């Protein structure tokens with residue numbers, strides 16, 4: 579408790595925590611205290627509602643040149659299991675999503691050299707024309723940078739064209755971990771952390787909101803975690819464009835990191851709760867929504883995380899490939915009623931939201 583005294587004082591007076599404070603939190607074993615502090619800041623920032631969305635994930639392709647060491651989802655062209663959906667296959671999924679009441683499609687894929695830019699536009703335009711009220715949260719900052727480079731159009735132009743085709747916002751994927759050395763070891767081919775932040779800054783400047791993620795539980799250090807979250811906070815102070823921060827729990831099965839014996843098992847429940855709490859405390863109301871992603875942490879821990887700083891539990895999902903390729907064992911679909919039950923049973927108020935965190939219904 580004593581070692582956290584200076585941090586507690588700052589939290590009480592709503593002061594921003596600095597790098598050193600973040601390290602004290604990361605190195606403390608007093609998880610109940612850190613959780614209680616995060617819960618206090620959560621309540622002060624967003625109150626007692628816990629948001630979720632009726633959504634549907636669509637992965638359009640897994641053929642990828644990035645070959646990240648933590649990823650079990652990607653395939654090489656021609657390899658067994660490689661796939662790319664046609665626009666009409668995506669439309670079938672969009673129809674299924676609509677019939678299940680989804681208000682958002684979460685569309686992400688890979689860096690597939692065979693897909694022309696027009697494919698990305700067609701996907702959005704076709705879905706948007708047919709289902710104009712469906713929100714399209716599509717393509718990570720990594721995909722946007724790839725399209726900018728391969729077409730020579732630049733990030734701004736790519737984003738403007740996708741916005742015109744129906745893009746509502748960007749998901750937070752591809753953030754991984756920003757520290758240069760660590761990033762080089764886990765995803766050497768991926769854009770740098772600085773570039774990821776630049777793409778987000780450009781998107782925010784064009785009125786395109788986004789999420790932010792951080793992948794934890796592989797080879798990152800506590801310093802990397804604090805640095806990552808503080809860099810998100812710094813950009814957020816300039817743009818205000820991040821809607822949610824999502825710590826993503828690393829799943830090691832079938833990944834290069836596991837095959838090489840570098841990471842044998844994933845993070846513990848203690849790590850999962852600490853990441854949520856530290857994120858809430860360092861982001862201190864600049865990013866209002868801290869999301870616990872039940873697909874990765876499991877529904878029971880996601881429920882507990884609602885008392886450790888989280889105020890959003892993502893959504894119904896329905897189809898998920900990235901976590902499941904890496905050993906994820908949660909169901910792929912969570913009925914809305916079950917999410918409502920989990921939230922209510924944790925003593926909180928279930929709130930169905932839109933992509934942009936507008937309230938659809940309080941239950």
Ligand code: V47
Nearest residue numbers: 648649650749750751752789791793827828829904
């Ligand atoms: O960028 C890849 C991660 C991300 C593994 O914005 C892995 O609302 C764990 O970004 N173990 C994609 N994680 C998922 C993502 C996301 C998910 C939910 C909501 C939102 C949002 C975004 O998944 C990738 C990468 O960081 N990932 N492989 C793995 N083996």
